[in-house]
Amino acid sequence: MPDQMSSIPAKINTGDAVIEMTDVNKWYGTFHVLKSINLKINRGERIVICGPSGSGKSTLVRCLNGLENHQKGTITIDGIGLSSGLKAIEKIRRDVGMVFQDFNLFPHMSVLQNLTFAPVWVRKMPKKKSEELAMHYLKRVRIADQAEKFPGQLSGGQQQRVAIARALCMNPKILLFDEPTSALDPEMIKEVLDVMVELAQENITMICVTHEMGFARTVADRIIFMDEGEIVEADNPENFFTNPRYDRTRAFLAQIL
Amino acid sequence: MQTHTQNEPMIFKPLPVQAPPLSLVGPIGWLRVNLFNGWFNSILTIICIAFLGIVIPPLLSWAIFNASWVGDSETCREASGACWTFIGNKIQIFLVGPYPSSETWRPFVAGMLLLFISYGTALRLFHKYLLILLWLLFPFIAFWLINGGVFLVVVDQSRWGGLMLSIGLALVGILVSVPLGIILALGRRSEVIVIKSLCVGIIEPIRGVPLITILFMASVMMPLFLPENLQINNMLRVQVGIILFSSAYMAEVVRGGLQAVPRGQIEAATALGLNYWKMNYLIVIPQALRNVLPSLVGRCIALFKDTSLVIIVGLLDFLGMAKAAAQDSNWLGYDAEAYIFCALVYWVICFSMSRYGRSIELRGATQNQ
Numbered sequence: 001m002p003d004q005m006s007s008i009p010a011k012i013n014t015g016d017a018v019i020e021m022t023d024v025n026k027w028y029g030t031f032h033v034l035k036s037i038n039l040k041i042n043r044g045e046r047i048v049i050c051g052p053s054g055s056g057k058s059t060l061v062r063c064l065n066g067l068e069n070h071q072k073g074t075i076t077i078d079g080i081g082l083s084s085g086l087k088a089i090e091k092i093r094r095d096v097g098m099v100f101q102d103f104n105l106f107p108h109m110s111v112l113q114n115l116t117f118a119p120v121w122v123r124k125m126p127k128k129k130s131e132e133l134a135m136h137y138l139k140r141v142r143i144a145d146q147a148e149k150f151p152g153q154l155s156g157g158q159q160q161r162v163a164i165a166r167a168l169c170m171n172p173k174i175l176l177f178d179e180p181t182s183a184l185d186p187e188m189i190k191e192v193l194d195v196m197v198e199l200a201q202e203n204i205t206m207i208c209v210t211h212e213m214g215f216a217r218t219v220a221d222r223i224i225f226m227d228e229g230e231i232v233e234a235d236n237p238e239n240f241f242t243n244p245r246y247d248r249t250r251a252f253l254a255q256i257l
Numbered sequence: 258m259q260t261h262t263q264n265e266p267m268i269f270k271p272l273p274v275q276a277p278p279l280s281l282v283g284p285i286g287w288l289r290v291n292l293f294n295g296w297f298n299s300i301l302t303i304i305c306i307a308f309l310g311i312v313i314p315p316l317l318s319w320a321i322f323n324a325s326w327v328g329d330s331e332t333c334r335e336a337s338g339a340c341w342t343f344i345g346n347k348i349q350i351f352l353v354g355p356y357p358s359s360e361t362w363r364p365f366v367a368g369m370l371l372l373f374i375s376y377g378t379a380l381r382l383f384h385k386y387l388l389i390l391l392w393l394l395f396p397f398i399a400f401w402l403i404n405g406g407v408f409l410v411v412v413d414q415s416r417w418g419g420l421m422l423s424i425g426l427a428l429v430g431i432l433v434s435v436p437l438g439i440i441l442a443l444g445r446r447s448e449v450i451v452i453k454s455l456c457v458g459i460i461e462p463i464r465g466v467p468l469i470t471i472l473f474m475a476s477v478m479m480p481l482f483l484p485e486n487l488q489i490n491n492m493l494r495v496q497v498g499i500i501l502f503s504s505a506y507m508a509e510v511v512r513g514g515l516q517a518v519p520r521g522q523i524e525a526a527t528a529l530g531l532n533y534w535k536m537n538y539l540i541v542i543p544q545a546l547r548n549v550l551p552s553l554v555g556r557c558i559a560l561f562k563d564t565s566l567v568i569i570v571g572l573l574d575f576l577g578m579a580k581a582a583a584q585d586s587n588w589l590g591y592d593a594e595a596y597i598f599c600a601l602v603y604w605v606i607c608f609s610m611s612r613y614g615r616s617i618e619l620r621g622a623t624q625n626q
Contacts, residue, residue: 065528066527067524067527067528086532090530090532091530093527093528093529093530094529094530096528097528098525098528100521100524100525102519102521104519104521104522104524104525105525106522106525106526106540106544107544108543108544108547108621117529117539118529118530118531121531121535121539122529122530122531122535166529170529170530
């Protein structure tokens with residue numbers, strides 16, 4: 001769908017923050033990975049995070065569902081604090097889907113089982129209903145005919161689409177993407193991006209770490225540029241690409257565009 | 258070579274597929290590749306064929322053509338070959354040891370049940386959960402049948418023996434030590450330092466001593482430390498010893514498998530909202546076990562064979578009964594037959610376990626292409 005890549009209307013800013021990060025700091029040993037991050041993301045907002053490798057963008061995203069712990073500051077997801085105990089974190093994780101760079105599908109389960117597994121075991125959904133749901137999302141990512149196969153039998157692009165469908169099956173309020181196309185062969189990047197562009201039209205909050213600037217330009221409400229563990233600037237695509245405020249951002253854009 | 262003009266693209270035509278040269282396929286090809294691949298291999302092959310030619314005919318005539326198959330000790334003495342009659346006469350001793358003759362139907366029923374469950378397992382007749390239930394229930398049913406109690410006459414455990422005892426010790430050993438090994442392996446990887454040290458403290462000392470030592474400790478030393486009224490019977494102590502020993506090894510095998518599960522699998526499961534136990538039960542352990550299935554089956558086979566060590570603490574297992582049977586004054590001089598029979602039975606059981614393990618592996622392999 002080539003025309004989808006060109007125009008998606010900007011979301012209306014309702015001012016309803018679904019993610020709030022206040023003065024978040026994180027260290028790996030003595031290495032300061034995240035430095036005083038302050039970020040508010042509104043419900044339904046589509047955020048793209050970019051930056052050079054080692055800038056802390058993946059770490060930031062992984063802090064949002066507690067895959068990494070931050071040591072200072074507060075993160076609040078839909079009103080629940082991420083530091084308020086294991087039960088709270090598990091509740092948050094149920095509502096925050098994640099798509100990884102390496103897909104991380106479960107190799108010992110069929111595609112269908114990969115999708116039904118979390119709804120059944122975490123949401124206690126009846127098996128039959130979860131299968132209907134799974135088939136619905138497999139159709140959405142255009143891969144329904146592969147439901148009985150195992151992940152190892154699919155191409156990288158297909159696996160990543162399954163991974164997206166798996167995250168959607170939990171009906172998440174927030175969807176995190178951690179470099180979803182970086183491990184793919186060039187021929188397969190488009191099929192995954194197409195699915196993500198379609199998703200961006202739904203009322204789901206998307207936070208996507210990616211270097212695909214075409215995608216960022218098309219779908220993002222805001223692009224966040226990070227370097228050295230800090231948010232250097234955050235702006236809408238128009239301003240970000242045509243008139244970045246910082247020289248660091250300009251240097252980065254000059255390198256990747 | 259076509260000449261390339263600027264505007265028209267050249268058409269790519271793949272070369273046709275050709276059959277491999279005849280010298281590589283068919284029986285001749287097989288012989289060449291496997292038996293006569295170079296002069297050194299050819300000489301080895303010829304020597305081996307000559308050796309087999311010398312050994313096999315006398316072996317066959319002893320074991321089959323000149324053997325005595327039916328009758329009593331008289332017919333055996335007349336035959337120049339093997340005395341299989343001896344095995345036939347002593348079969349009860351081999352299978353159940355000194356178990357009372359009037360009650361042998363009970364271990365027989367248990368044995369049939371075991372065969373039925375094994376058969377169903379191998380052919381995948383049962384649903385996954387039923388299969389687990391059957392294997393968990395079987396030891397209790399078998400114990401009730403063999404030991405007696407409700408509705409049945411109690412048979413003292415000093416009269417248990419033979420193949421029944423070997424299989425019993427091994428089966429309970431496997432069924433308990435695999436889950437225990439998994440728990441120990443998970444514990445060893447735990448981030449909670451107390452749990453981790455506890456598991457290391459169990460695994461390492463046990464792995465550091467031979468099974469015989471543990472059996473001696475369980476059988477001879479433990480009663481010395483326990484008060485008079487707390488004595489546990491010998492067989493149970495030996496069984497616990499076997500379980501502890503095997504668990505430590507299973508734990509190390511499973512730990513190897515756990516380490517091979519990619520970190521991303523744990524992250525993906527965590528991100529979906531699974532708690533620690535569900536994540537391990539549904540995602541990590543199935544993959545870990547699949548990774549180490551060959552060594553796990555190997556440990557089970559080793560455990561079954563190790564049960565023959567219980568003879569040194571006074572239990573009469575299969576091998577022990579074979580030895581005892583060969584000392585019967587009516588049937589002197591048939592040790593070879595007894596041990597060959599033992600070896601054959603051990604081999605059939607171990608080979609079946611090995612094949613079953615292989616079939617699970619292959620089933621997994623089709624998923625991991």
